[in-house]
Amino acid sequence: MDDLVIARSLFGTTMAFHIIFATIGVGLPLMILVAELLYQKTKDLDYVVMAKRWTKTFAILLGVGIPTGTIAGVQLSLLWPGFMEVVGRVMPLPFQIEIYAFFVEALFMSIYVYAAERIKPWMRIVSLVLVALGALASAVLITNVHAFQGTPAGFRYENGEFLDIDPWAAFFNPSFLVTAGHVALSAYVVGAFAVGSVAAFKMMKNERGSRVYLFHQKALLISLVVGGAFAFFTALNGHESAQYLHEYQPEKLAAAEGLFETQSHAPLAIGGFTDRETQEVKWAIEIPWALSFLSGNSFDTVVVGLNDFPEEFWPPLYIHTLFNVMVGIGSLLILIPILVLIWKKGLKKKHYPKPVLWTLVATGPLAVIALECGWIFACTGRQPWVIYRILSTAESATTATNLGTLFILFIIVYAILGTAVVFVLLYFFRKNTEMDDIKRAEKKGKPLYGSNS
Amino acid sequence: MADALIAITVLWGFVFIYAVMATMDFGAGFWSMIYINHEKTKATNVANRYLSPTWEVTNTFIVALVVAVYSLFPTAAYTLGTILLVPGSAILLLLALRSAFLVFSNIATEYKKPLTYISGIAGIIIPGLLISVLPITHGEFVDYTNGTANLNLVRLFTSPNVYTFIGFAVSSTLFLSSLLLADYSKASKEMEAYKVYLRNGKILGPVTLLMAFLIMLTLANEAEWLYERMMEDFALLLLSVGFFLIVGIGLYGSSPFQKGVKGMPRLSVIAVVIQYLIASYVYGKAHLPYIIYPNVTIQAAFTDPNSFRAVFITYIVGFAILFPGFFYFWSLFMNDKRYLRQKG
Ligand code: HDD
Ligand code: HEM
């Protein structure tokens, strides 16, 4: 493999791994907050127990999220020095401000966990809100760099020089709000369904109507309401993202839809595979005129096709599949909660049949798959550019060679961390069953958060 | 020029803060491993009590440092990124194992020992690798072919100077963390642990000083330009040694206000921080204007003035916002008797 391919694979692997933990790290604090607030409202101790157990999960996941994030941040400079030189010159603000978000999160996370029993209840909530805000801010800010890569702004680039630099104009680049919004909303989708998966699984394992079963049923309900709502917002915002692509990165949208000829009344292709030779999407379901309407809210909208661009600037054509998977899962995640809630509340059924529970177990992994597809779609769809039409990926890569060994070492370490974190989670929750925590919570004056075994 | 000087001072400040926090952090992890079988002394518990809430905050400083390099000196970041690929990756890999297993060791109590060993050992290697960045910036291990910089690993790892830096980093890590933990265990009224850490400080102090002398000795051979510039501030170097003697007073003397307790660890901690501050000022000043000798200077590597102004404003606003947070954190974990004197 040539070194550029290895560098891209190495960085892509790091991000793909980090992002699982990072995203749950953004989503879980919101769920914890909802549980804490529900407790304040209902005084039902089950919600405190939920908050505690999710907090422990969060703390364990941070043990991987933080080091892999550190790797991501440093690897950017190690693998893409050309890119980071430009970012440092033009777009330093998001990274800089993100540091403060990290500090807020780190400080108040420690306070929330290690000082839980020594601070007032309202201060606990404040700490938690700050953790959630810190996590959200760090996601929004890092995504801003990604937005800038697609819609660079705030400078003039002439003869290899960067002139008239305005870092705030770069910060507020055209797609900042839409892209950051999409990442934030989708992170809440992932957080909610991750919780829901576990709850549904535990409901299957426990006797219907038992204490533990009812406990998880409450958790499942929160996750369906929160997850379904955010999935809906994500889809609305995703539609907006697609319109931005239409405006700012037309070849990406064309590749996502397998559209070769520029046309009005363009069809939307769902499924299938794009064939470079015959210039069509094989085995796809085509919805006439839909793409034009989605791109510009009118059937007359002219959507630009790939043939208007030199082939060397085409993104890889498989991003069509990535896009479809993301959107497909996004739609399912809106549908599933609605159907389940109708079944439960509308039809007043007491129990969920097995297939329903299995479907619910699948939602968490599905959300993570959508997330990965979304990122890989957005990043590889930008190729061959690292900064759209300014800096190519090849130019920005490190000149060092023999990256293969490093690639293998990083993969080994990710494998170790991935295995260990699963093992630790299983171990911890086997030692601390729901009943243990419920009993602890019921006994007043016993520390709940400090309890470790 | 003035702006570049401000920027390099900020960067130097970050390096210093991180260096102090990291030595305490990695050192505490190492001691928590060493005393894991000495349940009686509680030395491990004290180390963990310090480490659990702080490692995340400490880790954020290393990220802040990297971000500061590329936002203040993007051109230097380009060269540094290129030459530091191998040592940087090694640091990242160890850091990942260390942080993760540190967290896991507090959760999976049955497997505490093996997990603590992994994080303790990984943690004590990291400072040695981190400090190797300094001799790399002295320039003699960097080759330039067709305008691209390359690190010569063979020369790097056969240089006596590099090994003295590594030795210094490891012994400083153990020394500073002993002093801090001595102070911390005294505040926690863990007198057994206190004695252990005070004794470690007494042993490691002279070792560290010796390492510092050895650095100077080998520096004169390998990076003469730097050695000579440092010697221009000989008076300050002497002052730094003077503060080392105060550290000694804190270790051996007894407080006039507290009967029956040997040692004044708080005095030692403060004196040692001042000592390192002076010494690193002398080093940093001699290093100027080079970031990487002799090709990358602070003026040439400096960022765009508009970007600098914007970043600088976020520093001020950011620290104004964060300061109360840091203060609250400190009062809960460093100064709250309920936390310090808990059982277990
Ligand atoms: C800061 C912005 C940023 C963010 C938030 C992400 N990426 Fe990215 N990604 C880049 C910035 C970037 C990059 C630095 O711009 C790369 C390196 C080379 C390139 O073309 O883009 C890149 C490349 C890159 C590649 C290799 C591209 C290729 O071979 O075509 C993959 C697979 C990913 N990324 C995957 C991800 C995933 C799964 C992410 C989700 C978390 C992610 N990226 C977030
Ligand atoms: C190129 C992309 C990215 C880089 C360079 C990066 C960098 C980092 C770094 C350095 C950390 C460690 C912070 C610490 O030491 O405390 C971290 C953690 C984290 N990142 Fe990422 N990250 C990237 C992508 C993302 C994305 C897209 C998200 C959002 C979904 C995200 C959300 C988080 C969160 C929530 C944490 C958890 C811990 C914390 O905030 O302290 N990151 N990331």
Ligand code: HEM
């Ligand atoms: C259902 C409707 C959805 C639509 C129409 C949609 C649309 C889009 C579009 C057009 C992009 C590309 C933006 C760009 O390249 O600049 C994108 C990116 C992305 N999507 Fe989605 N999406 C949907 C659902 C989801 C879901 C459910 C998730 C995750 C749970 C998700 C996660 C992401 C992520 C992480 C990115 C990359 C960040 C970005 O560029 O915004 N999306 N989405």
